[in-house]
Amino acid sequence: MHISEGVLSGPVLLSGGALAAAGTAIGLKKLDYDRIARAGLLSAAFFVASLIHVPIGPSSVHLILSGIVGLMLGWGAFPAIVVALLLQGILFQFGGLTTLGVNTMIMAAPAVICFYLFGRLVHGRRAVALPAAFACGFVSILLGAVVAGAALMFTEENFLEVTLLIVSAHIPVMVIEGMITVFCVAFFRRVQPDLLPGARVADMAAPQERNEA
Amino acid sequence: MIAETMAQGHSLLHRIDPRLRVLAAAFFSCAVAVFQTFTALSAACLAALVLLLVPGLNFRETGRRLMVVVWFLLLLWCLLPLTYEGAIAAKIGVVSIYWPGVRLSAQITLKSLAIIAVFTTLVATIPVNTLGQSLARLGVPAKLVYLLLMCYRYIFVIEQEYHRLVAAMKIRGFRPRTNLHTYRSYAYLIGMLFVRAATRADRVYQAMRCRGFDGRFHSLATFPPHPANQWFALAAAFAMILLVGLEWMD
Structure with missing residues (x-):
């Protein structure tokens, strides 16, 4: 989900760029040097995974995964997504320079919001965690579509129809992302829970338990 | 397979200091994104398309990349002139084509072609390693x-x-x-x-x-002075002034 070059007005591009820059600055501040290597590789994995096309009926959609990235990186999602988008632009021409800010906001702002809403919940009991994971995937795409729609609306009021079209066209994507997020979170919980940073609380408790044992 | 196809090449553009290329592409894209008048936009689009013809660039590859944009633009031309209401330009049966929609489609077409063409020729031709170092030196x-x-x-x-x-x-x-x-x-x-x-x-x-990593990649790459740099900087500055002038005059 991204907005093409040349569509949006100057003020919208500028405010998108400014917000994305602020988010990236916060994200970089929160990522210390020891975690950047990991964020870089997760960003590379996000880049590769977003090329996967998942079948839906006769057609297919490609995954966006902003919810999962948010759960894994928190504010670090901003720099990770900026970098991935810049590389997408360079390697595939999916965008140029002026829309980088707005497109970052479309994916990274929902990622951070989902981190705060669901980051803790996905560590709870399964009955809480799995619905939370579904909501995380669903809401991340919904918010992204709303941000994209808002960018179009502020450019041109006549784009209301296009905005509604974007949101409704993404409903199947929201459901699929929700399901993928559920299975992904279930997988992380079993395989490597520390990928979801809410687990750091659990990590801190773990050494004590080991000592006692 | 993911491949960095544009960065390999030996055209004149590949030899220009990457920092200059990034700056030129950034200024150009920002200016074009806010332009309104058709004279300035057409001139910008023309200038960008001329860059595509620089000898030594992989023409087929750049063309293939522009096609991604062209498909999007075709979709736009099918939608906007029919839905963006205003003065009617033509009526075919029950379907009417509106002027503002046509205008807007034309604007978006020129803008996106110009921005993507410049990004492809100036930025995508920089190997990402070099791009990283030039970005670091640009602050x-x-x-x-x-x-x-x-x-x-x-x-x-x-x-x-x-x-x-x-x-x-x-x-x-x-x-x-x-x-x-x-x-x-x-x-x-x-x-x-x-x-x-x-x-x-x-x-x-x-x-x-x-191996002693302390948070910084020490780059051995240097950006040697090349006469093409000055010519490029001059031409880019001249083009920018001309385009901004065209936009202001109208």
């Missing part, structure tokens, strides 16, 4: 450059890992369909990609620390 935060270089370095490795995992799934008879099993399998695939990326990152980072 982009060191951490962001570090992140960019790490991400870029491992995209190809993780893509290979992805192909290995997909091959393993296919060998076991996996065929994607619209069902829960498919979504679960894809989710585990993605989860595995992230898990492997994270564990690999930890190993790589430890190895980097063992």
